[in-house]
Amino acid sequence: xxxxxxxxVKPAKPKESFWQYFxxxxxxxxxxxxxxxxxxxxxxxxxxxxxxxxxxxxxxxxGIMGSEWxxxxxxxRFLKSPDFLQYLVNTLKLSxxxxxxxxxxxIILALLLNRVRSVGLKKNIQLVxxxxxxxSVIVLCGMVRILLSVTGPLNNLLxxxxxxMTIPEAFRPIYIISGIWQGAGWASIMYTAALANASQExxxxxxxxxxxxxxQIKAVDWPAIKDIVVIQFILQAGNIxxxxxxxxxxxxxxxxxxxxxxxxxxVYKKGLLDGDYSxxxxxxxxxxxxxxxxxxxxxxxxxxxxxxKGI
Numbered sequence: 191x192x193x194x195x196x197x198x199v200k201p202a203k204p205k206e207s208f209w210q211y212f213x214x215x216x217x218x219x220x221x222x223x224x225x226x227x228x229x230x231x232x233x234x235x236x237x238x239x240x241x242x243x244x245x246x247x248x249x250x251x252x253g254i255m256g257s258e259w260x261x262x263x264x265x266x267r268f269l270k271s272p273d274f275l276q277y278l279v280n281t282l283k284l285s286x287x288x289x290x291x292x293x294x295x296x297i298i299l300a301l302l303l304n305r306v307r308s309v310g311l312k313k314n315i316q317l318v319x320x321x322x323x324x325x326s327v328i329v330l331c332g333m334v335r336i337l338l339s340v341t342g343p344l345n346n347l348l349x350x351x352x353x354x355m356t357i358p359e360a361f362r363p364i365y366i367i368s369g370i371w372q373g374a375g376w377a378s379i380m381y382t383a384a385l386a387n388a389s390q391e392x393x394x395x396x397x398x399x400x401x402x403x404x405x406q407i408k409a410v411d412w413p414a415i416k417d418i419v420v421i422q423f424i425l426q427a428g429n430i431x432x433x434x435x436x437x438x439x440x441x442x443x444x445x446x447x448x449x450x451x452x453x454x455x456x457v458y459k460k461g462l463l464d465g466d467y468s469x470x471x472x473x474x475x476x477x478x479x480x481x482x483x484x485x486x487x488x489x490x491x492x493x494x495x496x497x498x499k500g501i
Contacts, residue, residue: 239254240254240471241471241475242254243257243467243468243471244264244265244468244471244472244474244475245259245260245261245262245264245468245472246258246259246260246468247260247468248467248468248471250467257468260468264468264469264471264472264473265472265476267469267472268469268472268473268476273451273456276448276451277451277452277453277456278453280449280450280451280452281431281433281452281453281454281477282430282431283362284362284365284366284433284438284452285429285430285431285432285433286430287362287366288365288366288369288433289426289427289430291366291370292366292369292370292373292374293422293423293426295370295374295377296374296375296377296378296381297378297381297415297419299319299374299375299378299381300378300381300382300384300385300415301381301385301407301411303315303316303378303382304382304385304388304411305403316375316382318375319374319375319376319378320375320376320379321375322371322372322373322375322376323372323373323375323376325372327434327436327437327440328436328440330368330372330437331368331437331440331441332440334364334368334441335355335441338353338354338355338364339353339355340352340353355441355443355445355446356443356445356446357445357446358445358446358447358448358449358450359449360446361441361446361449361450362449364441365437365438365441365450368437369437380418380422381415381418381419384414384415384418385411385414385415387414388410388411388413388414389410389414392409392410393406393410396409396410420492423488423492424485424488424489424492425485427484427485427488428481428482428484428485428486428488428489429481429485430481430484431453431477431478431480431481431484432454432477432481433452433453433454434454435454435455435457435458438450438452438454438455439454439455439458442455453473453477454477456473457470457473457474457477458470460473461474
């Protein structure tokens with residue numbers, strides 16, 4: 191007993207802080223994070239210097255620094271363009287309608303999938319829903335054109351001979367519905383994963399109390415996905431001006447330009463087809479600035495409506 195009592199007890203080793211660990215193993219951080227950091231700087235931040243093209247009369251032979259500085263002239267030219275409002279309204283309509291109609295669909299799909307109890311059936315349904323996401327945008331547009339052509343399946347089914355791709359009023363529904371078909375299933379993955387963490391005890395208690403399906407969704411399912419829904423809504427609402435160029439351009443025809451010509455397609459035509467690099471860069475920068483402003487505003491509005499919770 192005496193020998194044991196005299197044995198010195200070693201004090202507990204103090205917990206090492208992150209910076210102490212980093213200093214001891216800095217070589218590992220450089221090895222694994224260094225290449226990613228360098229690639230991010232090269233391909234993400236260095237190209238941002240190219241926005242200077244929007245403020246000069248860019249000449250490819252003279253370079254950005256050698257071109258004549260024109261300030262905000264390119265922005266003024268776009269804002270005074272007679273087609274400015276048309277391009278802006280077309281972009282906003284396509285984005286806002288797409289958000290209003292497309293945003294709830296993945297949530298509804300996730301809630302419906304969550305009610306399927308058969309694991310095998312659920313996996314087969316998920317496979318069918320996720321598959322369209324892997325279809326190329328150009329292939330999708332080709333499928334849409336074939337489906338809606340004068341001799342296509344839809345006209346054969348209806349017994350008509352309407353060329354839907356030439357109707358300006360039909361462009362937005364075509365664009366939005368095809369987008370929902372392609373992306374809704376894939377977008378529902380995160381909601382499905384969040385619903386898997388919903389409290390089963392609370393669900394069983396709700397069933398025992400006689401709650402119907404809507405009451406179960408409100409009390410059990412919705413709290414599990416509410417935060418994700420809020421974040422996704424803020425991000426999508428903040429990207430209202432970022433309508434995809436490829437799909438809009440691929441579905442565009444000379445007869446539906448009144449509805450299909452948006453800022454993204456206008457930038458492409460001015461920049462790559464007409465070679466007006468400065469003007470197209472200014473239009474694209476204008477689009478990006480509007481997106482940032484919308485993101486901040488939507489985040490503030492949602493924070494006030496959601497007990498201070500935003501991004």
